[in-house]
Amino acid sequence: MFETQEAIPPASRLEIELYAPADCQKQTRYYLFVRAQVRWTNEIPEAVGYEGSNRYRVGVAFDEIDPQDHVCLDKYVKKRLTMETVSHIA
Numbered sequence: 001m002f003e004t005q006e007a008i009p010p011a012s013r014l015e016i017e018l019y020a021p022a023d024c025q026k027q028t029r030y031y032l033f034v035r036a037q038v039r040w041t042n043e044i045p046e047a048v049g050y051e052g053s054n055r056y057r058v059g060v061a062f063d064e065i066d067p068q069d070h071v072c073l074d075k076y077v078k079k080r081l082t083m084e085t086v087s088h089i090a
Contacts, residue, residue, distance in 0.1 A: 003044065003054035012038040014060065020076040030072040035064035 008014070018032045040059045065073070 001057055001059050004056050004058055005054055007041050007043070007056050008038050008058050010038050010040055014038065016060070018073075020073065030069075030076065032069040032073055033066065034062045034069065036060035036062050 014036050016034050016036055018034065019029045020032065021029055037060065038058055039061050042057050044055055044057055
């Protein structure tokens with residue numbers, strides 16, 4: 001999911017560049033390139049009337065991702081989930 005100023009119709013095809021920090025200081029980053037399809041677009045009610053703000057949330061499904069990028073993304077997600085679990089326990 002991401003936010004944007006413009007509505008993107010469902011079923012639209014996107015090429016997306018992502019970055020995921022490799023460390024807590026965000027000094028090392030993984031850059032990932034994926035192709036995705038828009039699944040849904042919802043207006044953000046609290047953003048209506050704010051000039052220049054993101055007005056829509058867009059949900060996407062990745063359908064093409066380089067195998068090496070997939071490994072990096074998987075590591076990042078698992079690391080973030082572990083960090084969140086630890087912070088909820090503390």
